[in-house]
Amino acid sequence: MFKYTVKRLAQSFITVFIVVTLVFLLMRMLPTDYYFTEEQLMKFTEQQKNDQLLAAGLLDPVPEQLLRFYGQLLRLDFGESRRIQNGVPVVKVIGTKFEISMKMGLTSLGIAVVIGIVMGIIQAQYKNRIPDHLGTAYTIFVNAVPPLVSYSLVLIFGSRVLGLPSIYSSRNPGPSSILPIVCLAMLSIAWWALWTRRYMIDEINKDYIKLARIKGLPTKKIMRKHVLRNAFVPLAQYLPASILTTVGGSLLVERFFSVPGMGPLLTDSIHRYDLNVVQTLVIMYSVLSILGVFLGDVLMIVVDPRITLTNKGGTR
């Protein structure tokens, strides 16, 4: 396990390094006009533009800029935002948004995992009967309807019928978070239900379950101790990544309900050429994704001790 961890960490470091370098180089390949706002382009003379680029170090040779960037990273200096919040350290810009997205994402994920798994169990238990059909109909509905349409339905129902706030408010975070959380959870519930049902039905059809039934074990015990536990193994792999990526927020939901979270930040910062914010976010998302996969592997071992990550053979 230790050997595996060290190997994975080394691989992860190289991956992050490559991603960061690529993003840095790609951003520098854009025409320098992208450094300026539309208004600056309108009002600056060519000389002024050149002077500003020079002062920002953007006219230095790219290798020199890259080395400077690595140096800053080693000092954990992620720089300041130029456009999203002018002059404010990137860490601070991200910090406030991170907290909101994480709270909302974890809440919705908690709801989705619990409801989705329960739904999947019920569907598997009542396969091809009314509860299963209802669950399948829900899954198809949330996947088929475009998100903005379903969000609008939630918004209209939630605000007009239930009287809930239509958009997020930092002064009233509890009630105003309900509609975005519902929207975030909707699709996720369907995902967990779909895959729980599928893996459980797979297990139910296996010989060892048939044997257990013949031996007279109660259905409930079979479902809980054998079917659910084994069905959960492949699902467990995705759980850490799902938890970690909640900090990324949801672009659509956060925009729709004006949640000041992480969701739109990466696209906004690319759109506005806020280099430091883009670079920091890419590093953060790379690290989180790699960590998510690693923890997923570890969790699989915990859930199913038969699985090993280093020895060949003997896996499921």
Add this chain to the structure above:
Amino acid sequence: MRKSTLSRVLALTLSVMLVLTACGGNTANNEPSGTNETPGTTETPATETGSEPIKDLVISKVLTRELETFNTLYSQRAEDSENLTNLVDPLLEVDTYGKLVPAIAKEWGTEDGGLNWTFKLRDDVKWVDINGNEKANTTAWDFATGLEWIMNFHKNDSNNTSMPIEMIKGAEEYYEYTKALSPEEGKALTAGEGSKFLEMVGIEIPDDYTVIYHCITEKPYFDTVATYNCLYPMAQAMVDELGGVDGVTAMNNENMWYNGAYTMTSYIQGNEKIFTKNPLYWDKECDLFDTVTIKMVDSNDVAFQLYQSGELDYVILTESNVKTINENPNHEFHDYLVPDVPSKYSYQFHFNFQKNKEDGTPDTNWNTAIANTAFRKAWYYGLDLKEYYKRTNPITPMVCENNFYTMKGLVYNSKGTEYTELVRQQLGLPEQNGENMVRLDKAKFEEYKKQAMDELTALGVTFPVEVDHYISASSQTALDSANVLKQAMSNTLGDDFVKLNIKTYVSSLNKEVITPKLQSIALNGWGADYGDPQNYLGQETYGNDNAYYSGHYSNINFMTEDTEATKDLLAAYREYTRLVEEADAITTDLDARYDAYAKAEAYMLDNVLILPLNYSIGWSLSKVDVTSRMDAMFGIQNEKIKNWRTNKDGYTTEQAEKLEAEYEAGK
């Protein structure tokens, strides 16, 4: 048993949800607690409609209009200024008719036709912190500090330097001087007594409450510049308190100093801002709200939802919302549609005379066609935009009709005649009739179309001429509008004459389209920075590096050779430029100056160097009397939330029309 398990699961889920969401209450920003107890609260007067006025206003803005900086001197975006204008006051402001009125300067004037301008300041304007606690007096030195900040290369990223460089003595030299210094040396400079800044730049502080600006040449409109960012104040004591230049660059609502009508007591980026009445605000007579909340929303459709659920007091309606409400007499808002006030922008078709194809080679077909006077005149007399106007205003589309380059209401002559009326007279255009575009003339259109096709065919141009029009790839609204325009061109100019190609850019029109010169036409609005036609007409002059449109959109500045195809166009531009320069030179007689500009503008329109497009006047649902808002066609004051009349029940169409009639009568 199964039921109880499910109950436990649900209970657990709800608990998790409540625990996590309840934690969300703490924010980094100050909550507006106690704002209703702010001393100095003035009662907002009852409205003429008899309904109760609003004390805590809630409005919205779309998310793309989010604030990027708290420094008015740094800001060049309307999205920033429309917030900051409520937080910091300049020398002058405007009234509901766009006329200059005193603000921090109680009196001002020039005795030499605009060469030197003296502003006498009030002595009771306080800088306060976020909680309204006094920090210092606003003095003339703050205006010197503000200008030094802008002209210092190392402090303001060269933002807002163009007007001072163009107008104020020594400003350019000081900018160049600071550029030559190291960042540390530059940042250490101030505007104090004996400073290099005062030595070099044409600004004088004879006492704490007098500031004198010395212009390069006579600038009879210089006082209107006092409503623009470049002449805003900044307190040196605030700079010191924040730890110098870097502290000011990163300042936020919690540590900045305010002398405006409100302080921003809460700021959640991408979500909400709360302005709270400044208890020490200098204008004790004005009506302010106790708080103003600005909610950031994804779109105006979401804003409409919020208005319906009573969470907003004002919403601009989209075309579909206006139609839905207007066409259904039983709609709850059918009688509440309020015509909105025009924005300060005058929209035009800007032709590109040096167009490139996407492979970077010149688009000779288009370039030859658009250089032809008859070709452009055919557009002028033939293109009917009524259907296009319905995109902005489906009920009364013709209020959007624009036949001028300069925005209506920018300036008036001494007889009270509005400037574009002078242009109309020069052009010999009839008055607008609210039914059809008055510049259209079918006979002239046919004549010019035939002439253009004959002349251009001889020059090798093939018809229909392809017209590349670029819109944002992510905007359905822009696509719908472009399709309406395409149909309008097809219906009125003819498919045998021109063909509109709708193309898209990803994120930046300027960077992806304008810089590589890919567009045939660009539909763009100009809003004046200061109150003089020169700010409009100067953007189109030929051979002038500071002429924005000539150097960026029309690219006429890059056309230097007189050829068979271009000689008429260049001659028209030269004559137009001569007329503008002639008007620029008139500085003592404003009436004569405006007449001269009107002549130049009429010449430009007659030669169709640009083609007027529209004004943006839509419909809204409003609990605010839109005629009570500041309404200048220049500067950054129009969003200042001061002396706004409100009505808790919302204004009906009838009430709004009555108020508008009163407003017009008061002009």
